Amino acid sequence: MTDHVFTFCKTDLAARADGTLWWAAERILCVSDLHLGKSERIARRGGTLLPPYETRETLWRLEAAIDATNPATVICLGDSFDDLGAARAISDDTRATLTRLQAGRDWIWIEGNHDPGPVELGGTHMADLKRGPLTFRHIATSETGEISGHYHPKGAIAGATRRPCFLIDAARIIMPAFGAYTGGLSARDDVLAAIMEPTAIAVLTGKSALPVPLKSCLKR
Template sequence: MTAFRFTFAQTELKALPSGALYWPEQRLLCVSDLHLGKSERIARRGGTMLPPYETTDTLTRLEAAIDATDPAHVVCLGDSFDDLAAGAALSARERDWLIRLQAGRTWIWIEGNHDPAPLELGGSHMAEFIVGPLTFRHIAENGATGEISGHYHPKAALTLRGRHISRPCFLRSENRLIMPAFGTYTGGLKCSDPVLKELMDATSIALLTGRQITPLPYARLR
């Protein structure tokens, strides 16, 4: 696994190709927008029937990130479940899997707009989590500094070496870092969207996920 090292808010961080973030000094792993149970939620509400394997795939990739970094702390940055009923509908195998991943480490569920209330799955439930110069919350706030958030599922679409590509990405400005969605069935918001333009600036960079992290100037994607 090749991580991309960078400094944010005077803190050394690693962006992982999977879309996870690691803070070595604190042994803290952060993932955002798992949206576990999305296929169940869509089927329950009468939508398109999707293969119900995304929770297994997402948890498999989450376990791989945990195995690779051996974190003491895991922060799930909101919208960990597609809604509260989807969280309650996890199979016994999936619940046991989450409990096993939590064992021996601090686990923090940040509240998202899809999952605003605590679930009986262990760990701590918080609106936001502050450690040193960094604030972890689900949705970016105006005027924030040292903020790490999710919610928007940023995605870069561009032509690279003659090929059109679209990849989830981290977006980093001087004051904030927006995480890509980690969940398998999550869509993406293009970097050129006005909402993201308001949160970033011309000096920001995008860190595209994939086999390795590819840094690009945000202005190129606007």
């Protein structure tokens, strides 16, 4: 796996090909928008029945990222569950997996718009977190040095399929969604264009992290 290593607000970070962000100096692994329990939430609200395996797949991928980096701290950057009902409905196996992944490290749940309240799954629950020059929160604001999620950006270049991507400029990072059933917003959408600087880059995830100028991404 090839990661994109870069400096952001005088801090060396790596946008990993798997969609996680790694701060090696602090041994912090950041992941956004897990949306655990999405299939359960859709079924509960009378929607299309989807195979209930996305939580297992998402946690397998998260476990692989944790095994690869051995973080001291994991930050889940909001919308970790598709709603509070999904958090309450998790299986014993899911609860056991989360307990095992949390063991021996700090685990921080940042509040999202889908899961605004605390969940009884261990770890620390916060609206946002400031660590050194960086601020971790769910939805981007105008603050310099912030790392956020929420928008599920996806980007594509000519001849390639659309992939979840990081958006990075001098002031902010917007993380890709990590959850297996999450959709996405075009990296060139007007909503994101209003947030990101014209010189921003997109880092496409996949087998390797591919940094490209955001303006070179297709508008789809």
